[in-house]
Amino acid sequence: MHTLKRQSVPAGIVNLADHEQLAQQRLDDNAWAYFGGGAGDEITLQANRTAWDAWRLQPRVLQRVAGGHTRVALLGRTLAHPIMLAPVAFQRLAHVDGEVATAYAAAALGAGMVLSTQASTPLETVADAFLADPGRGALWFQLYLQHDRGFTRALVQRAEAAGYEALVLTVDAPVSGIRDRERRAGFQLPPGIRAVNLDGLAPRPARPLQGGQSALFHDLLHDAPTWEDVQWLQSITRLPVLLKGVLHPEDARQAAAIGVAGLVVSNHGGRTLDTAITTAQALPAVVQAVEGRLPVLVDGGIRRGTDVFKALALGASAVLVGRPAIHGLTNAGAAGVAHVLRLLRDELEATMALMGCATLADVAAVSLPMPPLGIR
Template sequence: MSFVENKESFLFTKVDKSTESLPISFEDWERLARERVPAGPFDYTAGGSVEEQTLAANRAAFSRWAIVPRMLRDVTNRSMAITLFNQQLKTPVLLAPVGMQAISHPEGELATARAAAQAGVPLVVSTVSSHSMEQIAEVMGDAPRWYQLYWSTDREVSASMVRRAEAAGYSAIVLTVDTIMLGWKRRDFKNGYSPLREGKGMANYISDPVFCSRLSEVTPENAVEEILRTIYTPALTWSDIDYLREHTSLPILVKGILHPDDAKLAVEHGVDGIIVSNHGGRQVDGAIATLDALPTIAEVVQGRIPVLLDSGVRTGPDVVKAIALGANAVLIGRPFVYGLAVAGEKGVASVVDTLLHELDVTLALSGCASLADVNRSILTRQ
């Protein structure tokens, strides 16, 4: 049974008074978030690097592809289910790792986690979350979740983090490889704002025994300085994947791949999955849009490992386009953070609910009963 049918033709049911005032479009969520969140935190989430060309390119890439619907196909019974790493998921949508969510809403990741668990959408928890990975896992119960790792120059801290994630029920490790140093974000310089320097993302660190053993005294000030000293890793190489593999039995994905040769190397080094990502336009300005990078990477990988995509995904049609071009699943970031900023858990739930309805309707009207029916044949380049 389809998502919409489960809602009993939601367009014609009685409106839920608790949510009728919430936005529908990404633009309206963003507008309300801008009104409610101070300039520093809002721009930290919304902004990209330098001139923000990559930020704009991610959206423009989706507009260059058009869906060509197929007709007279029975789409009565539809499914958005997928399997990733032997885990059945209800949809091909995940919530991307966004750090320090408490800058947008006091409950931060805890509100996001509850909404994700209720929707059955996996949450990827950031190393620099505002709440510890164990606290987030506790509110999620048995719901699917992955852990995103920022590699530390202190390898033993990284090993400790992934061991904790495995013990707390996370089912995959996402190693972000495009942040060996911080992108040049003009908005943050203008606002004089750094949530990491303010200690907003240290929950996983001050709860980690190995990290704390490095401090002469466990204080917020000492923790922040140690994080800043070790979080950026320009010496990170493919050989570090081998070290990571020694310390976890979980699937390992690398996030931040844009070049097909790096996709080849990922397969050669035994990586379990790739996330095609330019960090939402926050790192290299002028970088290729993720949707433009996706087809070549999918061709190189040839189905040997899953390929996921983030950066620029806003709507259900976007999800269909990404899957048609070779993605197994997609991640959204800013949309759910704006929902969080505006209405906490209800906001995240509403953003996810809208996206999944859009995806279901787009599948049906494109003539697809399942994601297996979605391929390049339903797209044309504009």
């Protein structure tokens, strides 16, 4: 069993912004460029945050909220609350305990966790840490389809055997975003940190290019996933398959039509396509498109319990947070991640009480005033 480094949350941290500020001071430029940066001019990265602020709350008073709760049903399980941890790669860049600390914290706080394909800790080790807690939430595995289908199948079988309960296929990154901040920092992984779950994957064979052909369009993108690949993945696993990275309602309809188990409205934290629509903007149309046939989750810029409330009011079944967990991990290991989750849940409960909502069903019935045109 992995022995965690014992730490406590530094004094003076009272919200997620405090965690972020301290984490930036503690991480070196290399790691901060990776965890904190976005694509291009980072317009979408910043807009993800402000888009939640643009939605306003209109509280009801004198409602009966005593005895309320934050429980939510999701993919056949009842979770204590609707806050999950998004997949984030290479967490040992932030802390020596990496994904194991995150797993222990998430399980202790009843939060769901999605482990990245590019985790810096074996998926079995993370599952052992997470599944041992009887009060845990859901454990899902995020998947990038690899160029070698045999390797992908074996990776899926490993996740099934380890006890993961769903696969979350990322579909919005057929290529990496143009990340200027990482390029300026000369980002590279330090010795000893790698995507350990991809050990043994043979290099992708390059296709020969003719004169004037593009290395992207005529080589790399031949291995980019398509809708047919989603159906292939569904055919080789007994686990439910969710798609992460859906922003367009037509994609949501097509996903529902082929029977995926759920969607994550996501723009990859602003790390792939800069000036892409924010998740707070995209969420209502995606929810409307699937017409209740499958759960819709959302990530991107969520930093307050009020943000969680707004997402649920706009039709999300749950939210995922990524960078805040890394900030907490950097600052205090497992205790820091747990603190981030506790802050969000406490703020969500306070928001529910102040909005006159005793349950998440009450939250879902709330109508939010439309943000003014130009700041959505």
